[in-house]
Amino acid sequence: MSLTSSTPEDAARSASLSARSLAILPVTARNEALSIIHQALSKAKLEILEANANDMTLAMQASNSGTLPQSLVKRLDLSKPGKYEDMLQGILDVRSLPDPLNQTTLRTRLDDNLELERVSCPIGVLLIIFEARPEVIANIAALAIKSGNAAILKGGKESSHSFEAISRVISSALDETQVLNQAIQLVKTRNVIDELLQLDRYIDLVIPRGGNELVKYVKEHTRIPVLGHADGLCSVYLHKDADPEIAKRVVVDSKCDYPAACNAAETLLVHADVLETILPGVAEALLARGVSLICDPQSKSALQKQLPSSSAALLQEATETDYDTEFLDLKIAIKTVPATSDSSSPDASLDLAISHINAHSSSHTDSIVTTDQNAAEYFMNAVDSAGVYWNASTRFADGMRYGFGTEVGISTNKIHSRGPVGLEGLTIYKYKIRGQGQVAGEYGAGKKAYKHEKLQ
Structure with missing residues (x-):
């Protein structure tokens, strides 16, 4: 995970390049990266909780002055009993799940020696914009790596100390793995959300994690598909x-x-x-x-x-x-x-x-x-x-x-993924055809007929 102060376009471009490398890493390498991240975050617990305490002090002051909702303060607190351990366990849970990539969900014999397959693959580059919850970084990093996606994370200023502490630990851990550091990036630069939301050339999916106003703003200011929910009514x-x-x-x-x-x-x-x-x-x-x-x-x-x-x-x-x-x-x-x-x-x-x-x-x-x-x-x-x-x-x-290990959020969308979104919700699919020189012009009226036989 890189702590980047580069331009949004540079960050998105490097994430896109890293996504292609991550997508073809074997599951053993992706799981090993999760093990190393888990170990590093376990060792750094005191350091991260100290950073979180600094955020909590500032957040309480902001809440007392009426500039920060109390609900955000509660979401910010990593010292709540069991919360840090839940974050760590989420990484292990994701590691233990089956590989979501290269899973065949359909096979059809179009003709002799001409077979169609539908297989799962990563979405590409995820942009996650979130408020308050610092554990989101570990959750997203684990899910993104396991599902073969690169991720760009932009957190709220109310939890900047926590975000940076967690990011430093994960970044150092990734140096010991086959996962490129640029595959998981935390953008530190302020006021870059609007620029990131315009980078549909590189970013494939936006996941806002926050309140109603954030989600509505994101949906109104981007051409990139958005996965998420505005309210929890x-x-x-x-x-x-x-x-x-x-x-x-x-x-x-x-x-x-x-x-x-x-x-x-x-x-x-x-x-x-x-x-x-x-x-x-x-x-x-x-x-x-x-x-x-x-x-x-x-x-x-x-x-x-x-x-x-x-x-x-x-x-x-x-x-x-x-x-x-x-x-x-x-x-x-x-x-x-x-x-x-x-x-x-x-x-x-x-x-x-x-x-x-x-x-x-x-x-x-x-x-x-x-x-x-x-x-x-x-x-x-x-x-x-x-x-x-x-x-x-x-x-x-x-x-x-639900047994998804952890989630990137809850989706109320009617397309792609709905409810708690885990590994499966971060994959899409591609179609593969294996043939022996056949061409489409051979088939049709008065020509060869397709067999369209369903295969297991």
Whole structure:
């Protein structure tokens, strides 16, 4: 990994050249590079955490003055118990995964001694623009190397000390491998994002890792394909036959496990029939964890009847904008789903919940809590999100939890890759034909016919 202060075009050009070399490295060489990077980062833990502490000090000052959101401060902290170890484990997990390159996904005999193959290959050069999370460098480096892609990384100023410390360690480690240093570059120069976004001649895919404004800005200012998501507007729906204990566990974890994450629940939909039965227990569990409950009139009225007066006094009134808000904090908006009967639908209330999610969610991850398998399957088929769950926390939307080793991000795109994007999402494919001198002009009306035989 090179710490480059060169021009964006020079950085992109050298990354493009390095990508061609990396794409043909054997998997043994790519895995060896990951082992050496892992060892180097393990040894340098204290040095990197010291750099991260400097970033945290400045970030806390900025947060206190109102110039940096608290959610970014939380994402910046590498000293959080287990976070550094998770970063290291992610590298090992990627190393242990099968080689994603040169995998044959289709074989067809076009004619005798003329065979077509579709095989996986790297995308090329990735541009990753990210805010706050310093572990992204290790994640991206591991995924890019294993998938044969070069990567250019541009981090936010709030974590510059951490980025540079991690980059120095990885750069030194790469000198001991067959991976060229220019294959993974951290751009230090400020105010270069606009220039990088114009380099579609060299850069093949942009992956923004940050807040809504960053992602929208990137999508509006580049011709390069963009993989990512703007918001994490995730919902949990408590159906009329939800199990009370499962409801409590799923909702509390979805909201409280890591509120600043994009897969944390921001909206709680509740069937009207369980407003006074299941919701109060869920609400008390959330209040006990310090969650602010932002309620519509029906849910607020029901909770005021069922909760102690001290808890009921904490309830807030929701506006329509709350159901389009990514709080990234200990807040959740509650909305009632009417108990509607409609002869044209076997479960009209479920359709209303699904309609609300499809209208307000960011197509990230949404969950239903129900004991009715048919309702669950219908929900998971009808909700238009990258992740749809039944009786499970939205926090499972994660590359490591999916077994992808780690991820470059969550994609809500409808093309190429969707959901947590790991190794497979960083490959594309090419077609190969092996023949013995055949030409296309030999085939067609009145000439030779193709066999088009599918092969294993």
